[in-house]
Amino acid sequence: MSEIKRAVIYARFSSDMQREESIEVQVRACKEYCRKKRYVVTNVYVDEAKSARDVLTRDAYNQMLADAISHQFDVIIFHKIDRNARNEFNYYTFKHTLSTLGIGHEYAAQNIDFSPEGQMMESMLVGFAAYYSRNLAKETKKGLNENAYKAQFNGGRPPLGYKIVDKKYVIEPTEAEAVKLIFEMYLAGHGYGIIAHTLAAKGFKTRDGRNFGKNSLYDILGNEKYTGL
Incomplete structure (x- = not known):
């Protein structure tokens, strides 16, 4: 056996x-x-x-x-x-x-x-x-490229100031105000600390409901999607 x-x-x-x-x-x-x-x-x-x-x-x-x-x-x-x-x-x-x-x-x-x-x-x-x-x-990469050519959502989390409607990026007005303020203050020469303090004073929060910090501001200012890429 x-x-x-x-x-x-x-x-x-x-x-x-x-x-x-x-x-x-x-x-x-x-x-x-x-x-x-x-x-x-x-x-x-x-x-x-x-x-x-x-x-x-x-x-x-x-x-x-x-x-x-x-x-x-x-x-x-x-x-x-x-x-x-x-x-x-x-x-x-x-x-x-x-x-x-x-x-x-x-x-x-x-x-x-x-x-x-x-x-x-x-x-x-x-x-x-x-x-x-x-x-x-x-084939997956080909599909992602095609979505990009059409300016369609390709997955992940949309950047602050945008929401996704029918696979398209649409501006989210309240978040967009915070984004505009961040870029305006940065271009005016203000540092991250002052920008974060101003955002908190105006009641702006991150998408997770937290106050903006240096890391979140750095990520927003360096995100190429805000340039239209």
């Missing part, structure tokens, strides 16, 4: 066209795979809203590698290759590390074995995952 393998499951979802529910789908498929293989699942590692391009930002992934070094399990189960990595260097570095430790890795939804054909399929799927990631980044 063969020795029962200790398996762990790794699941991840990123923000690109995925939802948090996809974690449940991945884990369910991996558990069913382990049941059929008669593996004993000892842990489930989950990274939520994390990119596969940079493994350094994935806390659960890195904890899993640390546990692998201490030989806490025998095999890692992923749903698909793109849940592991979308970068060839990261993928094959990870594979080499596991091989050195004598730990296996398998995919619940992709039948990849150690035959020449299986290894060729693995290489192709790794390449497809890397291509998808890079193309997605390119």
Whole structure:
């Protein structure tokens, strides 16, 4: 009778066209795979809203590698290759590390074995995952550039004095008065301390409801969006 393998499951979802529910789908498929293989699942590692391009930002992934070094399990189960990595260097570095430790890795939804054909399929799927990631980044940047050309909102927090209406920057009158005063006083040669004191005396507050300080004034005066960029 063969020795029962200790398996762990790794699941991840990123923000690109995925939802948090996809974690449940991945884990369910991996558990069913382990049941059929008669593996004993000892842990489930989950990274939520994390990119596969940079493994350094994935806390659960890195904890899993640390546990692998201490030989806490025998095999890692992923749903698909793109849940592991979308970068060839990261993928094959990870594979080499596991091989050195004598730990296996398998995919619940992709039948990849150690035959020449299986290894060729693995290489192709790794390449497809890397291509998808890079193309997605390119298309996202293209969309952001197009929004910028149209002077549309590109995400983040609009600067003080503006609000967003139908993806367009619209002046927020009360905040705009504070911004105008800041620039007028700075151009007149007043320092940050005097400007902050004047704003407080007139009842102006930051968007967070605080008095203006040197850092907030510095950020406003250095924000290129106020020049129309």
